[in-house]
Amino acid sequence: MASAGAPPPPPAAAFNESDRSMICYTPTMTTTNGVWQSNPLRYALPLFVVQLTLVVLATRLFYFILRPFHQPRLIAEILGGLLLGPSVLGQIDGFAIRVFPLRSVLVLETMAYIGLIYFMFLIGLEMDIDIIKRTGKKAISIAIAGMVFPFLVGFALAHVFQIHHTIKEVRTTHISYIIYLGVVLSVTAFPVLVRMLADLKLVNTELGKLAISTSLINDTCAWVLLAVGIAFSQRKAHSYSSLCVFLSSLVFVAVCIFVVRPMVSWMIRRTPEGQPFSETQICIVLTGVIISGFITDALGTHSVFGAFVYGLVIPNGPLAASIIDKLEDFVSGLLLPLFFAISGLKTNLTLIKGAARWGFVILVIPLTFFGKVLGTLFVSLLFQVPVREGVILGLLMNTKGFIEIIVLNVGWDQKVLGEEVFSIMILVTIVMTAIISPTVALIHKPRKRHISYKNRTMQSTAVDAELRILVCIHVPRNVPTIINLLEETNPTIKSPITANVLHLVELTGRASAMLVVHADSIRDRKSGRPLNKTHAQTEHIMSAFRNFEENVACVSVQPLTVVSPYPTMHEDICSIAEEQRVSFIIIPFHKQQTVAGEMEETIPAYRLVNHNLLQEAPCSVGILVDRGLNGSTRLAAKPTYHQVTVLFFGGPDDREALSYGWRMSRHPRVRLTVMHFVNRKHNEEEDNGGENYSNENKCLDEEIMYEVEMIAEHDDSVEYLERVVGNGEETIGAIRAMKSVNDLFIVGRGQGTTSPLTEGLTDWSECPELGAIGDLLASSDFETSASVLVVNQYVEERPDGEEVIITEKPWLATDDDFYQTLMARRMSRRHRFESSPPAMY
Numbered sequence: 147m148a149s150a151g152a153p154p155p156p157p158a159a160a161f162n163e164s165d166r167s168m169i170c171y172t173p174t175m176t177t178t179n180g181v182w183q184s185n186p187l188r189y190a191l192p193l194f195v196v197q198l199t200l201v202v203l204a205t206r207l208f209y210f211i212l213r214p215f216h217q218p219r220l221i222a223e224i225l226g227g228l229l230l231g232p233s234v235l236g237q238i239d240g241f242a243i244r245v246f247p248l249r250s251v252l253v254l255e256t257m258a259y260i261g262l263i264y265f266m267f268l269i270g271l272e273m274d275i276d277i278i279k280r281t282g283k284k285a286i287s288i289a290i291a292g293m294v295f296p297f298l299v300g301f302a303l304a305h306v307f308q309i310h311h312t313i314k315e316v317r318t319t320h321i322s323y324i325i326y327l328g329v330v331l332s333v334t335a336f337p338v339l340v341r342m343l344a345d346l347k348l349v350n351t352e353l354g355k356l357a358i359s360t361s362l363i364n365d366t367c368a369w370v371l372l373a374v375g376i377a378f379s380q381r382k383a384h385s386y387s388s389l390c391v392f393l394s395s396l397v398f399v400a401v402c403i404f405v406v407r408p409m410v411s412w413m414i415r416r417t418p419e420g421q422p423f424s425e426t427q428i429c430i431v432l433t434g435v436i437i438s439g440f441i442t443d444a445l446g447t448h449s450v451f452g453a454f455v456y457g458l459v460i461p462n463g464p465l466a467a468s469i470i471d472k473l474e475d476f477v478s479g480l481l482l483p484l485f486f487a488i489s490g491l492k493t494n495l496t497l498i499k500g501a502a503r504w505g506f507v508i509l510v511i512p513l514t515f516f517g518k519v520l521g522t523l524f525v526s527l528l529f530q531v532p533v534r535e536g537v538i539l540g541l542l543m544n545t546k547g548f549i550e551i552i553v554l555n556v557g558w559d560q561k562v563l564g565e566e567v568f569s570i571m572i573l574v575t576i577v578m579t580a581i582i583s584p585t586v587a588l589i590h591k592p593r594k595r596h597i598s599y600k601n602r603t604m605q606s607t608a609v610d611a612e613l614r615i616l617v618c619i620h621v622p623r624n625v626p627t628i629i630n631l632l633e634e635t636n637p638t639i640k641s642p643i644t645a646n647v648l649h650l651v652e653l654t655g656r657a658s659a660m661l662v663v664h665a666d667s668i669r670d671r672k673s674g675r676p677l678n679k680t681h682a683q684t685e686h687i688m689s690a691f692r693n694f695e696e697n698v699a700c701v702s703v704q705p706l707t708v709v710s711p712y713p714t715m716h717e718d719i720c721s722i723a724e725e726q727r728v729s730f731i732i733i734p735f736h737k738q739q740t741v742a743g744e745m746e747e748t749i750p751a752y753r754l755v756n757h758n759l760l761q762e763a764p765c766s767v768g769i770l771v772d773r774g775l776n777g778s779t780r781l782a783a784k785p786t787y788h789q790v791t792v793l794f795f796g797g798p799d800d801r802e803a804l805s806y807g808w809r810m811s812r813h814p815r816v817r818l819t820v821m822h823f824v825n826r827k828h829n830e831e832e833d834n835g836g837e838n839y840s841n842e843n844k845c846l847d848e849e850i851m852y853e854v855e856m857i858a859e860h861d862d863s864v865e866y867l868e869r870v871v872g873n874g875e876e877t878i879g880a881i882r883a884m885k886s887v888n889d890l891f892i893v894g895r896g897q898g899t900t901s902p903l904t905e906g907l908t909d910w911s912e913c914p915e916l917g918a919i920g921d922l923l924a925s926s927d928f929e930t931s932a933s934v935l936v937v938n939q940y941v942e943e944r945p946d947g948e949e950v951i952i953t954e955k956p957w958l959a960t961d962d963d964f965y966q967t968l969m970a971r972r973m974s975r976r977h978r979f980e981s982s983p984p985a986m987y
Contacts, residue, residue, distance in 0.1 A: 187244055194253050196245065201487040202480075204229050216345050216583050218338045220547050221576055223483045227490015237496075246491065258488045261481025262552065263453045267435045268474055270457025271466050273362075284529045285359035291525040292360070292543045293332040293367060295517030300328030303510060325375035326557040330571055331514045333368040334361045335547025335579070342545060342583055344653045344710050346590060347717060353535050357542045360522075365549060369454065372553055376447050379560040391446040398442060399455055406434070407459040414465050423468050431460070431469060448556050467682060489551050492558065493572045494565060503570070510574055518544050534589075541586050546579040599727040602765040602940045604805040607729045609812070609956045610640040616723045617647045618733040620752060622683055625690045627775040627933060628732060631890075634788060635806075636813040637700035644702045646726050647691050648719065649684045650755070651709045712751035716758035724764045730806070731763055732935075735771040735916075735924060745771075745926045757915050760895075760938055766802055769916060771924040771934035775890060787817040790890045791932075793881065793919055794822045795901055796847040798952065799894025802939035804850065805956050807892045811863045819865045820854050823880070823903050826872040842951055850955065874907045878922065888932040893919045895938040 176190050186192035204226030205219075212222055229235060236242045246254075304324045339361050340349065348354035377392040410431070417423055435453050442452030460466055498504060519540030526536035554571055557563035563571070601607040601614070613635070617628055637643040688705040695703040704726075708718045723731055736752035737745040747753075760767055792807040794800045804820065811818035851866075858866035869880040895917040896904070907918040912925060920936035922928055942950045 190250070190253055193245075193247075193250050194257070197250065197254060198257075198484065200230060200245065201226060201484055205483050205487060216342075216587075217580060218335075218341060218547060219483075220335075220338065220486060220551070221579055223486035224490045224493075224551070224572065224576055226483075227487035228493055228495070229490070230487070231491040231493060233493060233495040236491075236494075254484075255488060257481065258485040259449065261477055262485045262555075263439045263449055264435060264473060264477045265482050265485075265548075266450045266552075267453040267457040268470060268477060270454040271460055271470060273458060282359070285356060286363050287529070288356070288522055288525045288539070288543075289360045289363035289367065291521040292334075292518050292540065293364060293521075295521040296332035296514045297328035299510065299513045299517055300324060300331045303327055303331075303506070306506070322375050322378040322560075322562050325371055325378065326553060326562050327571070329368050329371050329375065329553050330550045330575065331510070332364075332518070333546075333549050333553070334364040334543045335545050335549055336361045336365050338547035338579065339542060339545045340709075341653065342542065342586065345583070345714075346586065347710075347714075347721065348590075349709055349718075353539060356531075357539055360539070360543065361545075364543070368549055368553070369451075372556065373447065373451055375562075376451065376556065376560060379557075379562050387446070394445040395442065395447050395451070398438075398445065398447075398452065402438075402455050402459045406456065407461065410460050410465070414461065414463065417465075423465055427465075428469060428472065431465070432473070448559070450552060450556065464682075485555075486551055489555060489572060492555075492565070493569045495569055495573065497566045497569055498573070503566075507570055507573060507577075510570075511577055514574075515544055515578065538586060538590050541582060541589065544578060545582050546575045550575045601727070601729045602942070603802055603952060604730055604766060604809065604937075605802050605939070605952045605956065606954050607805075607956070608641075608954075609809065612642050612644060613637075613730070613809075614644045614726060614728045615646070616719070616726065616728040616731045617645055618719060618731065619647065619649050619687050620734055620749075622686050622690075623738065624734045624770075624772060625687055627772045628734075628770065629690065629694050630775045631732070631770070631935070632694070632701070633698055634790075634810050634813050634816050636809055636816075637698065638812075639700055642700040642702065644704065644726075645691070646704045646706065646722065646728065647688065648722065649687050649705075649707045650715060650719075651684070651707060652715075652751070653709050653711050712754055713758075715755050716762055719755075719759055720762050720764055728765050731759065731765060731767045732770055733759060733767065735769050735934075737771070737913075737924070739773045743926070743929065745924060753913075753915070760915060763938075763940065766940045767938045768806070769920070769936045769938075771916075771920075771936070773931055773933045775933045787815050788813075788889050789817050789819065789887055790892060791819045791821060791884065791888050793891065793893045794820055794847075794851070795894070795896070795903055795919070797843060797894060797896060798939040798941060799896055799917070799937055801847070801850065801894075801952070803892045803894045803935070803937040804854070806935070806937060808864075808956055811861075817863055817865070819867060819884075820851075820858070821867045821869060821880070821884070822851050822854075823877060824868055824870045825901075825903055826870050827902070846951065846953060853955065871903055873902065874905045874918075877903050877919075878907075881919075881922070882928075888930065891923050891932055891934045893917070893923065893934065893936055895920060895936050897938060897941075 187196065205223045206226075208222035208225045208229075209219055230246070232242070236246070301324050304327050336358070340358060343349045343354045343357060348357070373395060374392075377388050377395065413427055413430075417427070434456060438452035438456035439449030440452075442455075443449040498507065519537060522540035522543050523533070523536040526539060527533065531539070551572070554563060554568055554575075558568050601611065604613075607613055615632065615635075617632070619625060619628070632643060632645055635643060684707055691703045691705060695701050706722065708715065708722070710718050719731065719733075722728075733756055734752070736749070736756060737747050740746050756769055760769075790807055790810050792800075792804050794804060807818050807820070810816050854864070855866045858864045869877075871877050871880055895915075896919065897917070904918040907922060911918065911921045913921045916924055916936045920934060923930070923932075923934040924936075939952070
């Protein structure tokens, strides 16, 4: 036992490698007998729980502080470790000894490395060799050039550290030292990079896709170099030992490729398609991760190398998707932050003393920074990449993240990097990662381009012109109804439909979402399995629309995946809509119908996307409340017609809804009913539009209803109904009377107008973004099996601030003699309307 006057043992937050090699891990009880009998922090489990809680709280604190500055979560996790480590709170003896004693290192690091091993397994599992094979010569050349210059900086830094003995702690071979420092300075963090591209709205651009491809090649080279560096990390690196490590690692890789992969493929084939994998199968695969890590660690490489290779050889497909879904959130959300916090605990910034050491830190950052930019820019110019884009690409390639921290910890474990060098390189990584995002944002300021085009609404798009529609899909469930809706929008030779299909994927920071865009951009449609569940959904959605394109004439489908955070997803949608000169956007409602007929909320963020899109869209928008629209199968199998009803109260949105319904009525098996609601009170103060409804709008609505009524007398596909009501209750009753015969309601959102005919409906509104009538039709209380399309017309403003009223009428754009006669009769009535505005509303 130690004497009473002996100094206390050093805290874990202040330990170095020599201390760790001499630790005697005394056996302790796992759980305490109670706080009344002893200190709980003397026992392993309570102490670990306290440490884990402090780590989570510290990292979350920094995450919320740094989130407004668009900094990656990695920085928050390392800063949390720095706060708890010897650099800050570790200086307090009482805190370090009680909360992070040296005896707790074994449990803490073991849990952290278990998280790291499974994280590396997930990285290998989500990575597809085919993606790397299909990257072009441009990405490979830029990636290699971007690594050469920073590697030279690492070589010079290692030379200074060892030859001039500025930092006297190097105990291994010069070549391994060069490799570790070179990899840390030259590698690019793929997950952090894609998140940054999403924030800058560059994911779907050519520059963004080139950056992603280059980053994947960069990371692949980093793992190869790390394996070589580990082999040369042996104390007798030029002897027989290093050769054995290298050759045994190659044998392990060969066994994984030629033995493990066929066995896993056989297990997948034995599982019937569509059936879930059993717990035994999942358990076998997950146990293989630990075994692979043990084997490579025993061979002298490192456990992370074995886990990565093991994940890489497992075939992409349903098994990989199932494992990712079960494992990724737990590993990335709880165990991995513990590992990065441990990196912060190992970092002791108090060791960086003197002008020479801080001079190294200040010098290394700009040398690495500009070296990577120059190398990337030089090769980019050879491939005719513009100078500005080449500079931005070089800046993006400086992004640091997970891999650098992993390499530094492997170097620590292999006793290549000492505590002072480790601390310096952690600091360099944090600073470089922190400055990249604001630097790129400063240089790359995307200018909001306003593309001028006329047909931004259904009402202004002629029936004999191309109709360009943008369709947004969240999940495969949205696909059938939207496809049937597009089919019944009546594509013809004179008026073909171009459908830009966007699969909306949330950017969560995980590779399972990030690889989707890259895979779609370079992968052949008809070859290869899905990368993961997200990519499988994308393949399923796009396959359905490609079949729709092949089976329906006069339809062109342009698929695209949008990966973005929900709060800014509408910006990507609006940008693509404007670039493609879209007239109408269709996006699903945030609720879906259950088997019992109730409308339940799916993901609340969908509603945020819809709300933002309604405010910012460059064209008209339709929110689709999907209750099933079996148009395609129904029209082919039965002689009955598809019943579409437009509820018309008046105003721009209702005119837009009528324009869409009119186009659908041109389909040979679609029947359109226009239900016109007329106010019983005949005074101008209480008309359909209310006090803020202009006379020009009133006249236009009256003209349109007169024309529709005349058309209905001669066209069997159109029916005109007039309902005289006096308040919201009577309006509901009129709508309920015909709900049983409907397949689809099309209704205007009613933006900027108030009507006594909907009075009282907004008091109980659950979804005001749908308007009073749309909210009524979408509610669970309104028992109907009909889907609902709520239409919001794009309104353009004049320079003086006045809104432009669209007066085009698609139903009059024809050479038919009847419609020409109708148009002449309308013109003869215009003078009466203008001199005496109708008061029947």
